[in-house]
Amino acid sequence: MIQEVKLDKVKVLAQYLPAEAAPLISRWIDYFVCEFKVSRNRNSKFGDYRHPYGGKGHRISVNYDLNPYAFLVTTVHEFAHLHTWNEHKHRVKPHGSEWKANFKQMMQPFFEKDIFPPDVKKAIVSYLDNPAASSCSDLNLYRSLRSYDAPKAAVITVEKLSAGAVFKIKDGRVFRLEERLRKRYRCVEVSSKRVYLFSPVAEVELVED
Structure with a gap:
């Protein structure tokens, strides 16, 4: 049965x-x-x-x-x-x-x-x-x-980075933060030099320059 x-x-x-x-x-x-x-x-x-x-x-x-x-x-x-x-x-x-x-x-x-x-x-x-x-x-x-998430080691949001900081995202690509625009942050991919716009609350990992 x-x-x-x-x-x-x-x-x-x-x-x-x-x-x-x-x-x-x-x-x-x-x-x-x-x-x-x-x-x-x-x-x-x-x-x-x-x-x-x-x-x-x-x-x-x-x-x-x-x-x-x-x-x-x-x-x-x-x-x-x-x-x-x-x-x-x-x-x-x-x-x-x-x-x-x-x-x-x-x-x-x-x-x-x-x-x-x-x-x-x-x-x-x-x-x-x-x-x-x-x-x-x-x-x-x-x-x-x-703010009620469990702490994540090495994870930081883009809005908390200083200008010139280098960071990577989940897929491994590395970027340099350039400047804050009206609602997003202008960032340059280190390998390709292409410009991307990031949300202030995007979670990234800070890396050494």
């Missing part, structure tokens, strides 16, 4: 996000009939939502290596996309007013439970009230969430 083994979603989710938030996220997964995946690290994004297409239903994935608060914010962010899709399909912008309203509404239960530290809650509220902030790339929110 084959016995079916069912994972307890609440216990699994509690490994990645604050335990008090796990029951509600588990209910959302069931209510929206959503495939929820804990994904490998993706440097370009924390999470992803895919609307129903090609015989597949709603799909959400969130990077496994986020701290609990970042994992929860990203999860709610993606469920707000799902909810907005159910209401409007392609008729609205991905991070338009409809999505912002849903994100704010879906975040409210976690505010009421005081799950977030005050600085993270303040950053989320500021983000939702700022129409110029289009996604979780909002630097204020990003910095607040990342």
Whole structure:
């Protein structure tokens, strides 16, 4: 006789996000009939939502290596996309007013439970009230969430480097920081002399010149 083994979603989710938030996220997964995946690290994004297409239903994935608060914010962010899709399909912008309203509404239960530290809650509220902030790339929110990451040896953000500092990124390429522009940093790849623009919060490793 084959016995079916069912994972307890609440216990699994509690490994990645604050335990008090796990029951509600588990209910959302069931209510929206959503495939929820804990994904490998993706440097370009924390999470992803895919609307129903090609015989597949709603799909959400969130990077496994986020701290609990970042994992929860990203999860709610993606469920707000799902909810907005159910209401409007392609008729609205991905991070338009409809999505912002849903994100704010879906975040409210976690505010009421005081799950977030005050600085993270303040950053989320500021983000939702700022129409110029289009996604979780909002630097204020990003910095607040990342402050709860476990320390990483030898890792530093570009904005903390001095002009002329030499650093390398995950793929091994080496750059020299030249100057700060309006929102990004102008850097030159040492080997090719090509110019690249880096986000202030890009994580790099300082190396000897």
